[in-house]
Amino acid sequence: MLSRSVRRSLGYHARRRVSIPEAPYRCFSCTRRAQAESKNERMTHFGFTNVPESQKESMVGAVFSSVASSYDTMNDFMSLGIHRLWKDHFVRSLNPGSALPSRETDTTGKGWNILDIAGGTGDIAFRMLDHATNINHDHETRVTIADINPDMLAEGQKRSIQTPYYNTSRLSFMQANAQQMPDIPDNSIDLYTVVFGIRNFTDKQAALQEAFRVLKPGGVFACMEFSKVENDVFNAVYKQWSFSAIPLIGQLVAGDRESYQYLVESIEQFPSQEEFRGMIQKAGFLIPGRGFENLTGGIAAIHKGIKPLPPV
């Protein structure tokens, strides 16, 4: 009897102890300010390290400012030139420009209004304008290049001097954050492209929502991004290459190991094909067919989504 009552009282005490509010967390090794920051702010990936959301933008900015000038040479070295084939394929599959003259009854207007996000150096934009002009004989289609990084934009502007679109109404540049583009009105864009850029965005879902907002009904969101390799053997080779060779090439060619270390880590952190398709769907887009197309065994993948017409 005695032992039971003792046990009961012990159990009672134990239960009561749980209900006592815990002492507030006290960290004597960090400052009050750092403590407050880590509590109030959401964290996000920056490569393999976690950083506060507000800092990621400037850190990515620093990476791309430092690689802007050697961007194309480095891409050639890292992908053995294959990135050019991918980009050509991407543009060809989108087939920008209207081959058919618009009829009087058509409300679609002449030419396409294309927004190329994170397209600072103009790689994709010039290809799309070339395709529209030379293949579809469409001289109305225009591209707006938007990039968050002024250094990358300056690189693109420098290159645009070599193209026939320099100083015409068909090509314009804009510094903007893809998560919030107040300068671009709702339902104004035919085609929204983002090529090897969405990986670096702080909030990818917010960027997708913004894409949904600016696109016309029936407009297309097209994205090319590094993705997950499906074949295990090939994956092992690819990982070996990306984690040991690419930072080394970065160090030798561009003299910047850290930035390229970030590049390969951010590729690793990017969601798989299926997950990203789910995010596109969540933003409200229709998914055509399987929703993605793997390139070179899944090293890169093209994702597409179509904004549905408003219900009648």
Added chain:
Amino acid sequence: MAQPFHLIRYQAVLSTPKRQLTSLRTTRSVIPQCSRQLHHQSRQTTRRPTGTPKTHLASSFPPPIRRSYHSEHHPDLPPHEYTNSQTTILSAALRHVPTHGFTRNALTLGARDSGFLDVSVQLFPRGEFDLVLFWLASRRGLLRASVEDGLFEKDERVMAGQTLSVEEKTKLLIIKRLKMNTEIRHQWQDALALMSLLENIPLSLSELHALSSEILTLAGDASVDASWYTKRLSVAAIYASSEVVMTRDQSPGLSETEVFVDRRVEDSTAIGEKLTGLKQCLGFMGSTAIGLGRSWGLKI
């Protein structure tokens, strides 16, 4: 105080799905008996307090002779797998096929007609081949609809009091399907070329199989042996070859193609007859040989 409240809520949560389950069970047992008569009967059975309405139904009513796998209370599945917006664009695009052929231009015009943009053609990862597939699948749906509308009943022979055999029905259906191609006859060779591209062959073949299977099902074929395969193969072969003839047929009302189909069907029955004849002959010779051997005292 907190504990009993918890308990009550837990019970409530538990009980709701249970109730749903029981209600589901009773409706499930009723729905598959989907013909009208039985539905009427099922209302009586629900009045019974407990027990198994299913066995009651089975005992009091003789089972219907043929039952489809789908309830008539549900709409038919479409013959293709395209989404609503894709179907809208494709149906609009089909109107441009006679002038523009099975091309991207027809697709683009279809998209424009249905309020989409030029770029919305991206909804079709296979491009113009999607247009061909949609044409095939939607015509297959129309063929079924025409039978439901009484294609066979309107035939002269049926009007005269005869009944059509499976073979005659099959021929009728093949010709009916070929006549659907009349308006796009001049574009069909391009479509055939598209279908014969290496990456498109599997889908084209499965569509051809779907068509031949549909034709035989509609004709009332109920074979459950190896002839299931041979019949589908021969219908597919007849249809595919007459389609090629049709693309070059200039006669009014596709009469040349019709004659061609007649000859092919005759051929296939002739081959079938000869095969059965050959089989009979071989069987007879074999049994004769065995009998002969036995009469000589061989232990066979």
